[in-house]
Amino acid sequence: MASVDLPVPFPRTVDVGTRYALSVHSLGLACCAVELVAATLGGGEPPPGAGDPVAVLVVAGTVTDAMAGAVRRLYDQLPEPRYVVSFGACSNSGGPYWDSYCVTKGVDQLIPVDVYVPGCPPRPEALIDGLRQLAAKIEAGRVDA
Amino acid sequence: MTEFPPLPPLPPRSRGSIALLEESCTSCMLCARECPDWCITIDSHTEGVPTGTAATATTGARLRTRNVLDRFAIDYSLCMYCGICVDVCPFDALFWSPELVRAGFDIRDLDYQRDRLGALLPGVPPPPAVDPGAEEPKELAAARRRLQEG
């Protein structure tokens, strides 16, 4: 059997300077959760965050109508300032299940979304890219906190 | 825009995004019909092609028409990257590219029109080499024949 090159570890850090401390809440609902885990696993303990705490909710996976209430309640319970990253086609717009009888067509039907990461599923690096773009947006002060 | 994290070396067949070669598209609508997500939108109109010979002008032969593409959009927020559109295109106007679609702040940023789809073309890798012992591609044989003829 041929030998396989293991993936090169990629930087999992999102540099937001010292003004904010991002706490990322992962809501893994379906297959995108696996890529979410791949993005965060093995990254080691993050350094203690200095600065104002900022909550980021990453919705990864299909939002079914049965789960819609729970997703909304989870968002309502997050302290402000809070931001939402929609990870994957299902949470962006319903994705491949857009025509299903029980799927919410995009988590933005329930909660306001700040960053949409496309993919089915997106690569773990794409999640880091999405978080970095969000961090840059927060820093630039273009988002209503 | 922030720099993308480094990616490991990806095989050329990686599915990152789909690029459109506009010149090859005839608006046949096959990709839009076969897409399971209904994420491809195509608008086109027909135009008469002047044949430019006196013979057709006098005989009143039916004017030849061709389809002109007005709008070609792939909604990457819906796309599930299955590749059915790439496979079904009879004119090879769609290509896989390993270049990923970047995240956007607005979901409408993920709806790529034909300008951005065309801009993905430089990232499309060259086709894989033909297997040794396989038949020569027909384009090569045709090009060689054209050179010999004239």
Add this chain to the structure above:
Amino acid sequence: MSGTSAGSVELGERLAGLVEGTVKRSYGDVTVDVPAARWVEAVTAARDELGLTFFDWLSAVDELAGGFSVVCHLADPVGPAHLLVRTRVPAAEPALATVTGVFRGASWHERETFEMFGIDFVGHPALLPLLLPAGFEGRPLRKDFVLAARAAKAWPGGKEPGEADGDAAPSRRRTQPPGVPDPAVWGPR
């Protein structure tokens, strides 16, 4: 688990003999069709006399005018052997005896089959909805259940080559995508 083993065929024939059923082989699977009145007897015999002690799956197939086929996958993990036991219930007021007395694990499968197809499992301890959200109307896995999203959204592939939005002649009938009924029959008014 392979159903092509000779053991599965022999088990299928034995079961069919016990409950007056018929055996069918297709795509490597052995299917035993049994009368609906002997459904529980068939599943019990499969478990006790044929050694198919692993209950794998129970669901239904909408056979349109033919009613519903209720299918049950049973397996012998040691054998290995696998059988698909199947019966037919009528389309109008479909009902079948529950097999929760034989396999407790069938409880959730029967709840799902009830809410998706509308088949009543007589004797089930609590035939409550399992997956659908509260207030959902209709039986989604029936073939006559229309997916509203497909009927409401304009199919991008419905345009003819050389046509743009709003260009279509109103008299010309547009092709509908698969699964969407004719707009004259069902759809937004």
